[in-house]
Amino acid sequence: MQVDVVVVGGGAMGSAAAWQLARSGKSVVLLERFEAGHHMGASHGATRNFNTAYPEADYLDLLAESKILWDELAAEHGAPLLDLVGLANHGNLPKLEQIHAAHQERGVESYFISANEAADRWQGMNFSTDVLFVPGSGRVRSADALVALRTAAEARGAIFKYSTPVQAIRVTGGESVVVVTEDVEYAARRVVVTAGAWTNKILDGLVKLPALVVTQEQPAHFTPLDNTLVWPSFNHNPDPDPNNEAYEYWYSPVYGMLTPGEGVKAGWHGVGPVMDPDERTFQPIPQQLEALVRYAEEWLPGVDPSTAVPISCTYTTTPNEDFVLDHFGPLVVGAGFSGHGFKFTPAIGRILKDIVDGGTAPERFSASR
Secondary structure, eight states: EEEEEEEEEEESSHHHHHHHHHTTTTTEEEESOTTTTTTTSSSSSOOEEEEOOOOOOOHHHHHHHHHHHHHHHHHHHSSSSSSOOOOEESOOOOHHHHHHHHHHOOOOOOOOEOOOHHHOOOOOOSSSOOEEEEETOOOOOHHHHHHHHHHHHTTOEEEEEEEEOEEEEEEEETTEEEESSSSSEEEEEEEEEGGGGGGHHHHSSSSOOOOOEEEEEOOEEESSSSSTTTOOOOEEESSOTTTGGTTOOOOOOOEEETTTTEEEEEEEEEEOOOHHHHOOOOOOHHHHHHHHHHHHHHOOTEEEEEEEEEOOOOEEOTTHHHOEEEEEEEEEEEEEEETGGGGGGHHHHHHHHHHHHOOOOOOOTTTTT
């Protein structure tokens, strides 16, 4: 079957790429090895943080574009995809001051409030320092976003094929690639690989990428004690002083948000065990879960710590946590998004479309960098 572009991997980034490619007029087939809505990778779940607490100009530019595109997609979808409940950032004040300075330079609204004022405003939380609050942040309705991306792409002619593993990719020329599945071979001018934890397995040595480390992460939902409490999304960084014993049990910074109907989500960032995505246990590391429950006891007085319901997902990260958005001849690769990528999804789709058309990504995301 002949097609302009094959997208391999139907999570958030692949779906966004298919949407952007289809609305640019290209014929697109997306191939996803699992069924629609599966929980095997990194894109499932009802919510993600829409976190604008970045000091880097290029990430802030990408966030600004993402906000515009999320709103465009929501208008087409007919329902909101962002809940701008705000983002409360605390801990490590020098880092927050750097972020605030970058916000002021880029015109992003953010401001500091005292820990006491923050505790009065958000009574389900305790705060370690002054809080940098970003009112234009909040949550992405991630499960709804996947449906919206697929619907918008299919409305423009893209074909999404689930439960369709890719068996091989063969580069047959500078403008020609063959993608082999059990039933069909697809000949395309470009192939976009957005396969998350399976990226290296799919590419099978065809390209040289930065190291992609796959870990199994285990955040948890906690039941609120009072459903009238207001919850912002939040980031909590430990004290940079290594001698502060209050943080000795921490594995990493903590992120979190309210997931309506499921509870308050909190998790360590990128500290789960390294794992083959086809050999996951889906079980939390007991010591990490115990530490997360302790975190809830100490810092989230608005939840019942005993109600922790662990969640399992994969992270795929590069050594510096920057994404890879690059091409290798007719192969276009998007990888390494885990931990902070979902909020950028529609803009990542646009970048991947531009690379297909011969453009380039911002320098930060080059595979060689």
